[in-house]
Amino acid sequence: MRDEESFGRYVMKAYPDLVGRAVLLVGDHGHAEDLVQISLASVYAHWRRVREPDAYVRTVMARKAIGWRVRRWHSELPTDPLPESAGGSDWLAESDLSSVVRQALLALPPEQRAVVVLRYFDDCSEAEIAAVLKCSTGTVKSRASRALASLRANGLLTEEGHMR
Amino acid sequence: MTDDPFSPSGPDSQPESGGGTPEEDARLRELLRAGSEAAPGDAFSAVFAVRSRVRRGRIRLGGLTAFVMAGLVAGLVLVPAGSRPSHTPRVATGTTPPAYQLTGALVSFNSCASYLSYLRSEAMAVVGPYGLQPDDADDLVQPGAMTFGPSQAGPAGVAMGASSADAVNSSPAASDNTYSQTDDQVAGVDEPDTVKTNGDLVVTLEGSTLRVLDLHAHVIGSLQLSGDTGGGFLLAGDQVLVFSSTSVTGPEPLDFGGAYSNSPQPAASPAVARVAVVDLSDPSQPRLVRTFLFDGTIVAARLVDGQVRLVLQTDGPRITFVTPSSTGSNEAATAANRALIASSTLNEWLPEWQIENPDGSTTALQPVASCDSVARPQQASGLSTVSILSLDPASGTPGPGLSVVAAGDTVYATADQLYVAGPAGATPYPEAGVVQYGCCTMMPPAGASTRIYAFETPASGPPLFEGVGSVPGWLINPYAMDEDSNGLLRVASTSQSPGGTTESQITVLSDSGGHLAEVGSAGDLGPGEYIRAVRFIGEQAYVVTFQTFDPLYIVDLSNPRHPVLAGQLDQPGFSEFLYPLPGQRLLGVGVQLTDNEPSGLIVATYDVSNPAHPRRLDSSVLASGYQYVAQGYDPHAFLYWAPVDLALLAVPSDGTYPGSGGASSMYTGLGGDSSAVAAYQISASGQLTRTATLSHGTDVATRSVVIGNEVWAVTSGGIMTADLTDLPATTWHPY
Numbered sequence: 070m071r072d073e074e075s076f077g078r079y080v081m082k083a084y085p086d087l088v089g090r091a092v093l094l095v096g097d098h099g100h101a102e103d104l105v106q107i108s109l110a111s112v113y114a115h116w117r118r119v120r121e122p123d124a125y126v127r128t129v130m131a132r133k134a135i136g137w138r139v140r141r142w143h144s145e146l147p148t149d150p151l152p153e154s155a156g157g158s159d160w161l162a163e164s165d166l167s168s169v170v171r172q173a174l175l176a177l178p179p180e181q182r183a184v185v186v187l188r189y190f191d192d193c194s195e196a197e198i199a200a201v202l203k204c205s206t207g208t209v210k211s212r213a214s215r216a217l218a219s220l221r222a223n224g225l226l227t228e229e230g231h232m233r
Numbered sequence: 234m235t236d237d238p239f240s241p242s243g244p245d246s247q248p249e250s251g252g253g254t255p256e257e258d259a260r261l262r263e264l265l266r267a268g269s270e271a272a273p274g275d276a277f278s279a280v281f282a283v284r285s286r287v288r289r290g291r292i293r294l295g296g297l298t299a300f301v302m303a304g305l306v307a308g309l310v311l312v313p314a315g316s317r318p319s320h321t322p323r324v325a326t327g328t329t330p331p332a333y334q335l336t337g338a339l340v341s342f343n344s345c346a347s348y349l350s351y352l353r354s355e356a357m358a359v360v361g362p363y364g365l366q367p368d369d370a371d372d373l374v375q376p377g378a379m380t381f382g383p384s385q386a387g388p389a390g391v392a393m394g395a396s397s398a399d400a401v402n403s404s405p406a407a408s409d410n411t412y413s414q415t416d417d418q419v420a421g422v423d424e425p426d427t428v429k430t431n432g433d434l435v436v437t438l439e440g441s442t443l444r445v446l447d448l449h450a451h452v453i454g455s456l457q458l459s460g461d462t463g464g465g466f467l468l469a470g471d472q473v474l475v476f477s478s479t480s481v482t483g484p485e486p487l488d489f490g491g492a493y494s495n496s497p498q499p500a501a502s503p504a505v506a507r508v509a510v511v512d513l514s515d516p517s518q519p520r521l522v523r524t525f526l527f528d529g530t531i532v533a534a535r536l537v538d539g540q541v542r543l544v545l546q547t548d549g550p551r552i553t554f555v556t557p558s559s560t561g562s563n564e565a566a567t568a569a570n571r572a573l574i575a576s577s578t579l580n581e582w583l584p585e586w587q588i589e590n591p592d593g594s595t596t597a598l599q600p601v602a603s604c605d606s607v608a609r610p611q612q613a614s615g616l617s618t619v620s621i622l623s624l625d626p627a628s629g630t631p632g633p634g635l636s637v638v639a640a641g642d643t644v645y646a647t648a649d650q651l652y653v654a655g656p657a658g659a660t661p662y663p664e665a666g667v668v669q670y671g672c673c674t675m676m677p678p679a680g681a682s683t684r685i686y687a688f689e690t691p692a693s694g695p696p697l698f699e700g701v702g703s704v705p706g707w708l709i710n711p712y713a714m715d716e717d718s719n720g721l722l723r724v725a726s727t728s729q730s731p732g733g734t735t736e737s738q739i740t741v742l743s744d745s746g747g748h749l750a751e752v753g754s755a756g757d758l759g760p761g762e763y764i765r766a767v768r769f770i771g772e773q774a775y776v777v778t779f780q781t782f783d784p785l786y787i788v789d790l791s792n793p794r795h796p797v798l799a800g801q802l803d804q805p806g807f808s809e810f811l812y813p814l815p816g817q818r819l820l821g822v823g824v825q826l827t828d829n830e831p832s833g834l835i836v837a838t839y840d841v842s843n844p845a846h847p848r849r850l851d852s853s854v855l856a857s858g859y860q861y862v863a864q865g866y867d868p869h870a871f872l873y874w875a876p877v878d879l880a881l882l883a884v885p886s887d888g889t890y891p892g893s894g895g896a897s898s899m900y901t902g903l904g905g906d907s908s909a910v911a912a913y914q915i916s917a918s919g920q921l922t923r924t925a926t927l928s929h930g931t932d933v934a935t936r937s938v939v940i941g942n943e944v945w946a947v948t949s950g951g952i953m954t955a956d957l958t959d960l961p962a963t964t965w966h967p968y
Contacts, residue, residue: 077280077861084279089269102279109283170268189258190265203558217253217261225264226257 076116080109087126093186094134096175108133128201131187135179135202173225181216184209339637339686339701339747340611345579345604352582352638356550356574356616362566364554364573365616411876413939415869418711422646423536425465425476426869428936428947434516435940436473438466439949439968443475445516448940450952450966456519460507467536471514472522472626474541476531477507506531506545507589510626523629524589527601532619532653533644533711541624542690543631544644544653545601547584549616550577583607584620586631602634608698610684612657614639619653621688621696633695637686645714649690650699652714652722657684657703680731683707685714685724685742687749702749704740710866715769721793722749725776727763737764739774741793755788755796766821766865768811773799773844775819779807785821787844799844806835809865812873812880817842818850818919820880822864822871825854833857836882838919850919855911856884874939877957879924880913881937881944910937910946910953912960925961927953 084105091101091108108129112122174182180202187193187201188209195213199206220226252258342348359365415426427438434453435446441462445454464476508525529547536542552573560566585598601620619641622634641653683706687699706728708714713725722742729735738756742749758764759778766777774788774796785808789799808821818840825835837852863870863885870883885908909928913921927946928934936947939957946953951967 076283080280080283093265093269106279106283109279113283166264167268167270170264174268185261186265188252189261190269203556213252217257220261221253221257226253226260 076113079122091130093174093190096171104130104134131183131201135183173220173223177216177219181212184212185216188213339608341608342604348604348607349579353574353577355613360570360574362557362563364570365549413872413874415936419647421648423467425467425534427465428938429468436468437947438462443519445519450954452968454517454519456511458509464531467541469536469539469626471512473511473513474626475509476534504530521591525586526589527586528584532641535646537648538692543622543624545620546641547618550581552577552581584618602636607636609638635696643708643711645711647716651688651690653686654683654708657682685749700744700747700749702742709764713767723769723790725764725767735763736760737778739788739796753794753796755798758786759784766808766811770813775811777808785847787847789844800847802847809862822862836921838921851921853921872937878915880915881910883910883934883936884908885933885935908933910934925955927955927963929953929965
């Protein structure tokens with residue numbers, strides 16, 4: 070019961086941050102909460118052995134996020150990377166910029182997206198990313214490079230760049 | 234974030250190449266910050282959502298049930314296979330043909346060969362580069378390795394019925410002491426807990442230390458056990474059975490604080506449940522007799538008349554699959570794993586048990602159930618196996634078991650019946666159309682249903698299949714099931730329509746020839762809400778649903794074919810725990826809401842004598858700023874001592890965040906300590922008076938029992954006692 074409680078309080082504390090990260094990984098708020106909760110449920114299974122819950126849950130999230138599209142896209146429109154209607158009214162207040170960023174990220178393959186988030190949001194090293202994503206550092210590099218190229222092409226990486 | 238282990242810390246920490254220009258990198262960092270500025274989400278609901286998901290076992294199911302097709306439960310037909318004496322056990326052993334051949338919703342395997350070929354083909358349909366885990370599964374998570382806590386073991390609660398004397402045991406032995414156990418859902422069906430007494434001794438389990446205390450709270454004997462004993466224990470005569478989870482064979486703790494290396498992740502080894510038998514015939518020298526090891530995890534254990542009934546779930550085969558990291562490619566890994574399944578053997582699939590002797594030696598593995606005592610649902614339900622078996626604490630051999638190839642996570646047991654509920658044809662998150670948003674993400678998949686397997690558990694002899702049925706949606710906990718005096722099973726569940734709307738209902742099931750058929754139901758409780766607490770008392774069901782308000786519904790089940798909503802009470806906040814008080818009153822423990830934010834723990838009493846007009850009698854804030862209702866997921870944290878109308882509630886907080894490095898007091902009302910047992914005197918009119926707060930520094934108070942004239946608060950560091958006639962004075966007895 071102590072586990073349950075300390076876990077509960079961890080969730081209370083970490084949830085907003087985790088949802089913020091998840092939004093980058095899966096694109097919209099509804100999916101993000103789902104991803105976070107599924108990941109937290111996994112973490113809970115090992116709660117008393119988890120020493121760094123933030124790191125653990127981020128790893129789980131990154132891995133699950135990659136499989137996310139594979140599963141979701143079967144039933145969703147592959148041509149519509151932003152499930153616009155999914156969010157709900159509380160999510161209308163998002164800023165234009167964050168929406169643009171998320172849209173650009175969603176245009177990336179999920180493996181590249183995960184690398185970008187781990188690298189530029191979590192400041193992970195390539196070796197760390199490789200460990201999280203269970204791939205080689207060479208793969209991390211090539212994914213990062215391709216992701217950057219796409220984002221560059223979208224004009225996201227220049228101040229004037231605007232997606233439309 | 235200072236505790237971020239990913240933060241740059243070494244020569245390897247800066248991206249070297251594959252990135253953009255420094256300007257681009259900086260801009261991308263900035264953009265990602267902006268993009269992550271999500272609406273914060275409802276963390277409060279998330280806690281419940283996650284907890285629900287854990288309880289539903291969805292996380293552990295992974296790929297194991299990913300291929301399950303939803304389906305209706307057809308009738309179960311028992312076909313007599315030849316003549317037989319009427320008392321012939323239905324469980325056959327060895328090559329003896331089964332006395333019954335099950336067809337319909339449950340199908341028996343008539344041979345080990347058919348069992349093996351069925352599981353191989355089911356597994357072959359889903360095997361991938363990571364074995365039977367989904368491709369994206371984090372292999373940090375071991376299937377079936379859920380923390381074995383009280384909520385998994387099946388929360389215990391109280392004796393039903395208005396007769397509060399049910400909760401009061403008197404010692405059958407020489408002692409004429411009055412004492413309590415912690416409460417059980419069903420009187421006479423004892424549930425594992427961390428404190429037990431037989432009236433002469435008190436036994437406690439704190440961490441992995443089993444202690445024997447005399448009635449003056451002096452430790453007279455103790456035994457250090459191995460493993461994670463989070464499953465609690467049962468006390469059967471002189472024998473203690475301690476239930477452990479799987480950490481002995483599970484992956485090592487993962488230290489994300491250190492540097493990542495490219496070394497392979499520890500392989501997830503199959504879960505093993507441990508049942509340690511400790512002999513207390515010399516209480517000063519508790520002695521480990523033997524430890525039973527079972528493949529899987531123990532979903533629940535119950536003690537009835539000296540016999541222990543175990544419900545075991547075993548997830549998938551004991552096969553060590555390869556992963557792409559060892560084969561180099563997904564295709565090669567998938568091929569290798571397919572080959573492993575094709576060549577898998579019976580003993581990799583059939584759940585097995587063995588005994589570990591105190592000297593470390595082990596006996597040969599034996600199947601929990603023979604092949605012809607295994608059934609599968611007509612509609613495939615994954616590769617997990619639920620097994621029911623009995624265990625005589627004095628015996629070195631479990632009784633013959635019965636298995637169903639299905640998942641089960643919620644167990645309700647009476648003296649002679651046992652019900653196992655699990656997802657029916659439900660696919661685990663996130664396969665199905667489960668994505669619901671915002672507040673309601675805790676909802677189960679639209680259209681999901683729960684399958685309930687009924688077993689007869691006779692006082693002697695092996696368990697028998699009785700039937701299978703299903704209800705819409707899912708169950709919150711074992712209290713969502715209750716058998717009435719005529720043997721009808723009443724079930725409370727929350728379901729979700731394809732449109733995403735939730736509702737809760739009571740379904741009444743009757744066993745008709747192996748099929749638990751619905752005979753009546755009352756639906757439409759709490760549209761858009763979900764069940765937070767439920768309690769069946771006699772012919773009434775009390776159901777709390779919650780979204781932002783707390784309707785307490787009373788459903789009249791006096792005509793089980795036509796249950797009707799008799800009345801409801803709306804109030805802010807919600808109860809997570811309900812308890813029947815004498816005099817047609819209810820006690821609720823719940824969360825107080827202030828401006829829609831949880832603001833504290835609250836205890837309340839209700840008059841339900843007129844079901845059409847339930848009313849709140851009194852309420853008291855148990856702890857401000859606190860919002861985890863321990864009793865909701867761990868009913869053993871509550872005790873009602875009827876002789877003096879005293880309610881005892883443990884607030885088992887350790888007052889810390891993980892990783893915060895120390896206690897931080899987040900709430901008030903517990904006498905300055907972070908954890909306590911609060912005692913409330915309840916008057917005839919339902920008035921609540923806080924008469925004592927039993928606590929000791931930072932020791933975590935988890936349980937309370939009454940021994941003679943004393944209340945005992947069982948804490949992590951010792952026992953705090955208080956004389957019932959001299960509250961609130963307390964005496965501390967350190968371990």
